[in-house]
Amino acid sequence: MTETGGGAPEGAEKAAKFAALAEQIRGMAPFKTPGTPPPVELPEPAAPSDEADQQEETPGETPEAVEPAPAPAVPRPAAPARARAAAPAPVDADALRAAAEVLTAGGAPAELAAPAVAALGGEAAERLREDPWAVLGLPGVRPDHADGFARGLLGAEARPEDPRRAQALLLWLLAQASVRGDSALDATEVAAELGRQRVPDPVEAITAALEDGQVLSFQEELTGPEGRTPAGEDEEEVPTRNLLALETLAMAEDALAEKLLQLMAVYLPGEDEESGASPADWEAAAEAAPSSSAKALIRAVSDAALVLHSGGEAARAEPAALLTAATGLGLRVCAAAWTDQGRDSFAALTGPDTPVVTLAELLSGAAGPGRSADGTLALDVLVVLDAPLLDVELAATVLESLADGTRLVLSGDPGQLWSPGPGRVFADLLAAKACPAVASRTPDFGPIGELVSGIGIGELQPVEAPDKEVVILTAKDGGEAVHRAIQLLTDSIPRALGIPAEEVVLLTPGHGGPAGTRALNAAAKARLNPGPGRFGGFDPGDRVVDSPAPGVVRPARVLDGDATGLHLEYADGSRRTVPPAEAGRLRHGWALTVHQALGRRWPGAVVVLPEDAGPALTRQWVYTAFGRGERHLSVVHAAGPALAQAVAERPAQPRTTRLRAVLAENAVAAD
Secondary structure, three states: OEEEEOOOOOHHHHHHHHHHHHHHHHHHOOOOOOOOOOOOOOOOOOOOOOHHHHOOOOOOOOHHHOOOOOOOOOOOOOOHHHHHHOOOOOOOHHHHHHHHHHHHHOOOOHHHHHHHHHHHOOOHHHHHHHOHHHHHHOOOOOHHHHHHHHHHHHHHHOOOOOHHHHHHHHHHHHHHHHHHOOOOEEHHHHHHHHHHOOOOOHHHHHHHHHHHOOEEEEEEEOOOOOOOOOOOOOOOOOOEEEEEEEHHHHHHHHHHHHHHHHHHHHOOOOOOOOOOOOHHHHHHHHHOOOOHHHHHHHHHHHHOOEEEEEOOOHHHHHHHHHHHHHHHOOOOEEEEEOOHHHHHHHHHHHOOOOOEEEHHHHHHOOOOOOEOOOOOEOOOEEEEOOHHHOOHHHHHHHHHOOOOOOEEEEEEOOOOOOOOOOOOHHHHHHHHOOOOEEEOOOOOOHHHHHHHHHHHOOOOOOOOOOOOOEEEEEOOOHHHHHHHHHHHHHHHHHHHHOOOHHHEEEEEOOOOOOOOHHHHHHHHHHHHOOOOOOEOOEOOOOEEEEEEEOOEEEEEEEEEEEOOEEEEEEOOOOEEEEOHHHHHHEEEOOEEEOOOOOOOOEEEEEEEEOOOOHHHOOHHHHHHHHOOEEEEEEEEEOOOOHHHHHHHHOOOOOOOOOHHHHHHHHHHHHO
């Protein structure tokens, strides 16, 4: 993949590249760039609405980013480890006051002052006066809000053709794409959307952003699944497309590819320097493994620095066997899971001699092997579980923490939802075939495992469930779906199966709508823990989820509350007080979206599919949702044929990423 903008070219060469890119976009974009447009009035600020609540969940969303529509203050959702390790910056009271004055002068709420100072720095007020459309980078702000704010500050000088508006819209479009999981966007799609936003010359706006360096452009060859030109293409010239990416994401994806190739290049199979383990020792360890898939994994790791391992929940026994074998060979090992629950369940498979931590704990240094003198992890073998949840920046951080010669195993279920942040690292690596990959032959047993396995290959078939492991109920609409789900949670499942209500989770596609998390949580609270919500809408005994950063979700229970904040007890037994200023990161937790449930399972799960769920459903979503129950799964189904259609016809929501192409290009260059 060739970079075409934002880099080092100077003078005529740089101008020629920009001109070529502009010409290609103009020729391919599904709109005609207009000439000088007639005067168009910018709209008044639009009132916040519940539009976002009616839509499906966004992978990296937080409670603050749901009302009204999500617009991240930074280009990407923060990674768990970095989010937990970072200390809050001190607040400048004068900067907050000045920002609040500017915001209110433009008709925006003063509550945006703190996000403005966090995003724009201590000079937020000055920057907003100089560029009112910079407000578009703040949480919950949409283009119509930003246009109204600009009109409030600039009056008649606020025009659609203002280059500051075009730049802000371009960055906002790419930031919104990153929230959806894209690490890049096709330049023609970006140009078309800028045109729909009444930017007179989208190509000029893109070119200006490339020259400024905030956005980078890359040319990517369009190839088929096996890396060949698509069938029917006999031209000598391979077709290409131009991708645009925010600078931070582009650099992260390039750094990740570079680190992956470096890890594989410096590793030489043979005797381990640290432990002295020979190939014969590795082979003996493989022969002693408990299953054929575990044997294959151990052999693959003995010969390669990077190995991919794919399989379901039962297949986790295989990386556990690998770590046991590596420990026996004298190697320093560690496993990192996405959640505390994943950590504890995997630790039960490995025994006390194998360090098992969360990925956040590993990277922050809160637990795990510690660091060597050069700052890298003091490890010989690292297994990262739940690998499909790695986004490009978090994956790059993991790779940067490894010393040359470390073996890395990325293990996970490729059928589950991808990362909360941008990218699809695990899927791209599998598709690139750049390293050994071991596909487990260990199935997930029982009716739930059988159902989920069928979904994984696009088949939604009834399964035999003699002990009511799987129950499918129909509902005529969202209201009836909520009623049936609450009945299952509070009565049917505890009474018939002995699973208490606190061990059952309700799952649904989104937060809003007649059967979203809000409606389900309100109904569950009314039945299980009624109260006035005296502590910011919460009462002692409420189930909640704490989202300290996008993609990080921790179930908890409210113990009490006072002036210092809400006192919580988390699922792992730890306790923390969430101060009032951070209370917006809490939601009631009887019902979750499936993205909030990633990395966790419950003894019982009730999946609620309202009548409007169709657009949110994919095979990947259904596979993930139905797999959250360990002992029991109930499905309350009002979506009609949309469920079966999603399983059969829509594998996943598409994401545009660059990693696979970058790996291929670097591999060719190395050859």
